[in-house]
Amino acid sequence: KYREFKISEITPEMEGKEVKIAGWVHSVRRVGKIAFLVLRDYTGLIQVTFRVPKDASDEEKERMKELVKKVTQIPLESVVAVKGVVRRDPRAPRGVEIAGKEIEILNEAKSPLPLDVSGKVDAHIDTRLSNRPIDLRRPESQAVLRLVSIATKAIRSYLYTLDFTEVFTPKIIASGTEGGAQMVPVFYFGKNAFLAQSPQLYKELLTSSLEYVFEIAPAWRHEESDTPYHLAEFISVDIEMAFADYEDVMKVLENVVKNVRDAFVREGSKWLEVLNYQPPEVNLPIPRISYKEAWEILKAEGIEIEPGEDFGTPELRKLSEVLEKEGKTSGGFYFIVEWPADARPFYTKRGRKEEIGGKEIYLSESFDLNWKHLEISSGSTRIHKRAELEEEMKARGLNPQSFEWYLKWFDYGMPPHAGWGMGLQRLMVPLTGIPNVRLAASFPRDMKRLVP
Ligand code: AMO
Numbered sequence: 001k002y003r004e005f006k007i008s009e010i011t012p013e014m015e016g017k018e019v020k021i022a023g024w025v026h027s028v029r030r031v032g033k034i035a036f037l038v039l040r041d042y043t044g045l046i047q048v049t050f051r052v053p054k055d056a057s058d059e060e061k062e063r064m065k066e067l068v069k070k071v072t073q074i075p076l077e078s079v080v081a082v083k084g085v086v087r088r089d090p091r092a093p094r095g096v097e098i099a100g101k102e103i104e105i106l107n108e109a110k111s112p113l114p115l116d117v118s119g120k121v122d123a124h125i126d127t128r129l130s131n132r133p134i135d136l137r138r139p140e141s142q143a144v145l146r147l148v149s150i151a152t153k154a155i156r157s158y159l160y161t162l163d164f165t166e167v168f169t170p171k172i173i174a175s176g177t178e179g180g181a182q183m184v185p186v187f188y189f190g191k192n193a194f195l196a197q198s199p200q201l202y203k204e205l206l207t208s209s210l211e212y213v214f215e216i217a218p219a220w221r222h223e224e225s226d227t228p229y230h231l232a233e234f235i236s237v238d239i240e241m242a243f244a245d246y247e248d249v250m251k252v253l254e255n256v257v258k259n260v261r262d263a264f265v266r267e268g269s270k271w272l273e274v275l276n277y278q279p280p281e282v283n284l285p286i287p288r289i290s291y292k293e294a295w296e297i298l299k300a301e302g303i304e305i306e307p308g309e310d311f312g313t314p315e316l317r318k319l320s321e322v323l324e325k326e327g328k329t330s331g332g333f334y335f336i337v338e339w340p341a342d343a344r345p346f347y348t349k350r351g352r353k354e355e356i357g358g359k360e361i362y363l364s365e366s367f368d369l370n371w372k373h374l375e376i377s378s379g380s381t382r383i384h385k386r387a388e389l390e391e392e393m394k395a396r397g398l399n400p401q402s403f404e405w406y407l408k409w410f411d412y413g414m415p416p417h418a419g420w421g422m423g424l425q426r427l428m429v430p431l432t433g434i435p436n437v438r439l440a441a442s443f444p445r446d447m448k449r450l451v452p
Contacts, residue, residue, distance in 0.1 A: 001020065002020075002022045002081055002106070003020055003021050003022040003041075003081060004019055004020045004021070005019050005020070005021055006021070006041055006042075006043045007021055007023060007039065007040070007041045007043050007044045007045065007046045008043035008044045009043070010046060010086060010094075010096055010098070011094075011096060012086075012088040012094075012095045012096045014086040014096070015086050015087060015088045015096075016085060016086065017085065017086045018083065018084070018085050018086075018101075019083070019084065019085075019086055019098065020081060020082070020083050021039060021041070021046070021081070021082055021098070022039075022041065022079070022080065022081040022082070022106070023039045023040050023041035023079070023080070024039070024040045024041070024077050024078070024079055024080075024117075024137065025037060025038075025039065025040075025074050025075070025076055025077060025078045025079075025080060025109075026038040026039065026040040026045055026076070026117070026118065027076065027118065028071065028072060028074060028076070029072075030068070030072045033051060033052055033065075033068060034049055034050065034051045034068070035049070035050040035051075035067075035068045035071040035072050035100075036048075036049055037049075037050070037071055037074070037082075037100065037103075039080070039082060039098075040137075044094075045093065046092075046093075046094075046096070046097065046098060047092055047093075047097040047098070048082050048084055048097065048098040048099075048100040049097060049098070049099060049100060050064065050067055050068045050071050050100040050103075051064070051068065051099075052064045052065050052068065067100070067102075067103065070103070071100070071103060074103075074105065074108070075108060075109045075110070075111040076109065076111065076113060076117070077109040077113055077117060077134070077137075078105055078106075078107060078108045078109040079105075079106040079107040079109075080103055080104060080105050080106060081103070081104045081106055082098065082100055082102070082103050082104075083100075083101050083102040083103075084098035084099050084100040084101045084102075085098065085099045085101065086098060086099075087099050113134065114127075114130075114131045114134065115127060115128065115131040115134045115135055117134060117137045117138055123135075125436060125438065125439070128141065129438060129444060129449065130452070132442070132443055132452055133452065136442070139274045140274055140275060141439070142271075142274075143271035143272075143274040143275050143432075144271075144275070144428065144432050144434055144439050144440050145440070145442060146268065146271045147264060147268050147271050147272070147428065147431070147432050148424065148425075148428060148440050150260075150263050150264060150267050150268045150271075151260045151263070151264070151424065151427065151428070151431070152216055152424070153263070154259045154260045154262075154263035155214075155216065155237055155256055155259070155260060156216070158255065158256055158259040159214045159239065159252075159256070162212065162252065163212055164212040164213060164214045164239065165210045165212065165213050165214075166213075166214055166215065166216075167203070167206055167210065167213045167214070167215050168215065168217065169196070169199040169202035169203060169206075169215060169217070170196070170202065171195060171196045171217070171218070172186060172188055172193050172194070172195065172196070173193060173194055173195075173196045173201075174193060174194070174402075174405065175194075175201075175402050175403055175406075176194055176197055177197060177198055177200040177201055177345060177346075177347070178197045178198055178200070178221070178345060182197060182221045182222050182223050183195070183197065183220075183222065184220045184221075184222050184232075195220035196219055196220065197219055197220060197221055198219050198236060198238070198421055199215050199217065199219075199236070199238050199421075200238075200345075200347065200421070201347075201403075201406045203215060203238055203239075203240035203419060204240055204347070204382060204406075204414075204417060204419070205406065205409055205414075206240065207240050207241065207242040207414075207415055207417040207419075208242070208409065208412075208413055208414050208415060211241070211242040211243070211415070212239075212240075212241050212242065213239070213240050214237070214238060214239040214240075215236075215237075215238045216235060216236075216237050216238075216424070217235070217236060217238075218233050218234070218235055218236070219233070219234055219235075219236040219421075220232060220233050221234070222447075224447065225447075226446070226447050226448070228435060228436040228437065228438075229374060229426060229429070229436075229437050230437070230446065231425060231437055231438065231441060231444055231445060231446055232445040232446050232447060233441075233444075233445035234423050234424070234425055234426075234437070234441070235423070235424035235425060235441075236421050236422070236423065236424070237256075237421070237422045237423075237424050237427075238419065238420070238421045238422075239252060239253075239419050239420060240417060240418070240419035241417060241418055241419060242415040242416070242417050243415055243416060243417070244381075244416075244417060244418045245365060245381040245416070245418050246337070246349075246365045246366060246367055246379060246380050246381040246418050248418060249379055249418045249419055249420050250288075250335060250337075250367055250369075250379070250420075251285075252420075253369060253377055253379065253420055253422070254282075254284050254285060254286045254333075254369075255284070256422075257282055257286075257333065257369070257376075257427070258282045258284055260427065260431060261279050261280075261281075261282045261431055264279055264431055264432075265279070272432075275432055275433055277432060277433035279331075279430065279431045279432070279433075280330075280331025280332055280333075280430060281330075281331050282330055282331050282333060283330045283331070284330070285330075286329075286330045286333045286334060286335055286369070287323070287328045287329060287330060287334050287335065288334070288335040288336075288337050288367075289323070289328065289334060289335070289336060289337070290336070290337055290338045291336055291337070291338050291339050291340060291356075291363070292338070292354060292356050292363075294311070294319055294336050295307065295356055295357065297319055297322050297323075298311075298315055298318060298319060299357070301318055301322065303315055303318060304357075307340075307356040307357035307358070307359040307361055308340040308342060308343060308356070308359065308361050309340075309343065310343050311336075313373050316370060316372070316373040316374075316375075317372070317373040320332070320334070320370065320372045320373055324372075331430070332371050332372050332430060333369065333370070333371050333376075333430070334369075334370055335367050335368070335369055335370075336367065336368050336370065337366070337367040338351060338363040338364065338365070338366065338367075339363065339364055339366045339367070339368070340356075340361045340362065340363060340364070341362040341363060341364040342362065342395075344364050344366050344380065346383075346389065346392040346393045346395075346396050346398060347380075347382050347383055347389065347392070348364045348365070348366050348380040348381075348382065348383070348392075349364060349365045349366075349380060349381040349382060349383050350362055350363075350364055350365075350383075350388075350392075351363040351364050351365050364380060365380055365381035365418075366378070366379065366380035366381070367379060367380065367420075369420075369422070371429065371430040372430075374426060374429055374430075375426070376422060376423065376426050376427055376430075377420050377421060377422035377423070377427075378420060378421065379418065379419055379420025379421065380418065380419075380420075381416070381417075381418040382416075382417050382418060382419070384410065384414045384415065384416045384417060385410065386407055386410035386411055389403075389407060389410065390407065423437070424440070425437040425438075425440035425441055428440035
């Protein structure tokens with residue numbers, strides 16, 4: 001057995017008990033004849049002291065003297081197993097330490113280390129990501145992934161209470177949905193295929209049988225966007241619901257966000273403390289403003305967007321500033337609804353016509369959920385009639401024939417449906433305070449990074 005206890009399981013009440021623990025050498029120093037080793041495992045830190053006993057045989061004294069010397073020379077981050085006796089010590093962090101008796105070096109680390117684990121030396125994000133296996137031993141780095149894990153658990157359990165089925169759709173696919181230029185090509189048994197940018201078309205097809213489905217899985221986008229918010233591979237949380245429209249699925253979305261936030265406060269407080277961050281309170285409903293209202297707010301601020309065009313980051317910064325000032329966000333979150341139909345993907349259901357900035361614009365039953373300037377999620381009511389879908393495809397220069405594998409099922413009982421997709425790492429920006437979505441990925445993939 002490598003260990004009998006995890007470090008956090010050692011308590012002052014165990015005084016006098018012999019225990020075996022294992023972990024990484026976090027720090028080591030020698031004061032006179034005593035070696036102090038701080039050992040770390042995933043549950044915490046504990047000090048192990050090695051000293052030469054006064055009342056022991058000469059042989060034992062000699063052995064311990066050698067041991068003190070050996071311990072002092074162990075390189076940081078070596079993996080060791082320690083046998084010792086639990087000692088109550090009010091000066092120690094949790095009131096307890098170990099009097100070390102034996103040490104086994106399971107794997108000696110090289111020195112110097114490529115990255116300082118104790119976190120005393122600040123490292124640039126690139127250095128951290130290039131040394132990610134070691135970087136993740138730092139509490140702040142680990143805290144974010146712990147919170148990502150709590151988030152996925154909270155999302156799953158909330159959606160299960162609504163009777164959703166968790167599904168897994170194919171990730172090697174024949175046609176894209178979110179814009180052709182960003183597809184990652186793969187060679188598939190002699191055919192050209194792509195990595196999925198979204199489970200969009202498959203989750204839609206599943207509403208005609210399972211009705212309520214969700215998926216948490218990677219999605220790929222080769223966007224030429226080298227920003228703190230873009231990954232080439234991100235985790236997409238997707239839902240799709242039969243017999244629902246965009247307003248129904250927005251309600252599910254805002255509850256998902258609130259549930260994650262509440263789970264962080266309930267189960268993740270230790271990690272939020274490590275990050276020194278308090279996520280904003282999310283009161284429901286999250287305010288909704290229409291594209292038209294947003295457009296007019298921007299115009300009043302002197303920013304004139306071509307009516308019907310998408311907003312960029314500078315526009316969203318300005319808009320969210322105004323909305324926050326007017327109290328029209330919930331902890332920084334707000335929905336923009338009813339986007340111009342032509343600015344949305346082909347599967348989005350068209351709405352009424354409206355005049356914006358002197359132009360007649362077709363709206364759509366769609367929304368984005370933003371936090372300040374950042375898009376967290378987008379979704380819509382979908383078209384469930386084949387003829388309408390074909391028209392929208394053609395209007396966007398897509399060939400319906402290459403989507404026949406999808407379209408044909410609309411002839412055999414496709415229900416009205418709606419859904420959304422949310423970038424899990426993006427959600428972590430407001431909820432953990434990270435400045436860069438890469439920090440919410442274990443091994444992020446971006447324009448420049450393919451290893452580690
Ligand atoms: P969309 O393309 O808006 O919609 O993507 C949905 C959400 O995914 C996240 N996201 C990203 N996160 C990190 N890096 C990226 N490069 C990246 N690209 C997107 C964002 C975004 O809001 N099929 C639709 C969803 C739907 O309608 O159900 C879709 O993919 O948080």
